[in-house]
Amino acid sequence: MTADASNKTSTPIHEPRRPRYVTRGPVPAMRFRPGPATVAVASMLCLLLGLLYLAIQIRTVFSDQLKQEYASLVLDAAARAESAREQLGVWQHMPERSATHAQDYQRAHAEFTQRLASLAALVNASPAPAPHFAPATLTPAANLADTDAMLADVSTYWRAQRDADSADVRVRITHVARTLIALAALLFCMLLTALGMYAKRNRQLAGQSQEFEHASLHDSLTGLPNRRKLLAALREAAASARAATPARSIAVLYVDLDGFKQVNDSLGHHAGDEFLIAVSICFRESMREAELVARIGGDEFAVLVSAYATHAQLADIARRLIACVVHTDERMGLGLVRASIGIACFPEPVDDYRRLVAAADDAMYQVKRSGKNGYAFVTPATRPAGS
Template sequence: MAVGLIVAAALFLYEARKIVDDGLRDEEAFAVLGAANRLLHDLENAETGQRGYLLTGDERYLDIYRSGIEDLDDTVLLLQRVVTNDDKSVETVRRIEHAKTTKVSELARTVELARSGNRDAAIALVQTNEGERYMTTLRTELGDLLSDWRARRAAAVRDAHDRLLYGTVALAVLAVLICGLLIYTLFVQRRAFGKISAHSKALDRAAAHDPLTGLPNRRRLLAALDELAQSRTTAPDAERLALLYLDIDGFKGVNDALGHSAGDSLLRRLGETLRTATRAQDMLARVGGDEFVLIVPGYADDAQLREQAGRLIERVQQIGLRDYGGRFPLGVSVGIATWPDRVDAVEQLLDVADAAMYTAKQAGRSTYRFGARPGRQQGNVVTLPR
């Protein structure tokens, strides 16, 4: 199977290279045909302008004549450049250039005679059919050149078509062999990959979640804030966003009096209780110690946030009363930051809410405060210089 892969791949690459060569030949033929047709077009324009001027004396025909003459030299140079790799065509172009020079000379003589007042002499010169002979020679040489390169282009197209067919067959064989290898590999490695995938998912979850409460950790929170910042940067009319920073009041008393195991048990209950007090689309994370963060997307107004903060404070206080009989007055200080009315960027929410939480704690604990960047103060807002 491996040998077959190598052979099929080599055949496909060979055919692909030949197809590229055919494409280059086709492009070369196209350039030659374009330059030759342009040369014939310029000569016909020059002759049309010359005859129109001789017959009517209208100077406007000279513009057509001059346009054709001026473009001829550039066209001949282009034709010489595109056939430079073909000796036969180079020789043909030399003959074409010579015929062009004599034809242009004949046109110039008649135009000069007419401009000097000798129109009858100019017409007589035309009637000698000297210019027609030059033009016939040019058309013959250009016709031979065009026929030769049209045949080359047709041959290149046919060869490319045939090689494309061969390349397709080689590619089909290659695909069959690759599919065989893939099926074999999947069959052999399926169990191993399954175990690796499960282990990887477990590691990813462990890296993004707090092992004690099962809530998202600081790393997952920051990643979520980055995603929200990007989405709101690309969508100017995005819904509003609020962040509540929660610090548990009285937790240290439980931890010091009853030990770390009791403190861990309390944190687990707090995580469960706080989560039940939030909406499904909200994100609650534990960011360290007894601190939690709640992201509230698409909130209605400040009244909804005040109600949310009050509900969280009440739930934590109930745990203190229910589990410890009031021995430890548990509560929670809440700092609130909102985008876009109180902060300029989503990235500022965490710092502003953190500072507002400390203001709430200094105000007597188990309360909440709104925070904002300086210059963005609104009603119910504590401005926090940091």
């Protein structure tokens, strides 16, 4: 059966929303805000500088330890020389009583001379600047008092040098420990930054994936779901209707805009696009949230009703859709566009939900053949073969 639009009940129509233009003040100057990549690069530079400083400190520690060990060698040699000098002094102050006394004295003097020569070799070969032994103190005729003074100076100098090197090693080890703590903290911050960058990238990819998915399931002009989204929603609605107790019925309303081609031909595609956007907004606002409005072609739309009680509810939806088209046409001052709607229901009379859209399309063409600007239900007599 076909119902003419002249019998439709009056339905409140919402005006499509218009964008608001807000006057803005001067644009504030851009401020530099370091992002994760900038922080990561700065952290890497700090890490490299810290490692370089750490390497220098460790090298200096080893150098100071070598100096400390060298000073200990010199002090050991000085202690042996002083011991030999004390032994020589003992023989020197003993009265001569036999020929062996002179021989023992000569041996003690020779040993002292040898110890002194070894000490002088160590002191003069020092890699660090240090007071050298005077050559006159190493001759057999050297004054023992001058030699004693030289030994005392050597011991004092190298003992102070060893203590200074030891203190320097302790200070540098403290610096190394602090640097290691700072580098560990920096590495921890870099790890957190890397995790933050990874999480941010994942969020960006997830957002892009959602955008791509949304674009693949929605019409780019009107923002309505497209045919792919409609078929997926239809499949879910059919499964839900079958599983419900008692079983529910679902329906598809196929809407074709009569006379829309004249809008494009006479006023241009820009006017046609404006009409499609406006009528899509009206369709959306006149339907409930549970009813899916989709654009499935150039001037073809479909509404999926996931639950209804009577055909009268579907007829009311059809009249609201027709009223949206009429209102949009009148608001734009066209006087050209109306709507033909076919309605197919599942599970009766269409027992296969996959044929709902095609059955509603066939019913819509029956309306067009009967004079357009109305709606018609699919009946068992008019149901397409195979549905």
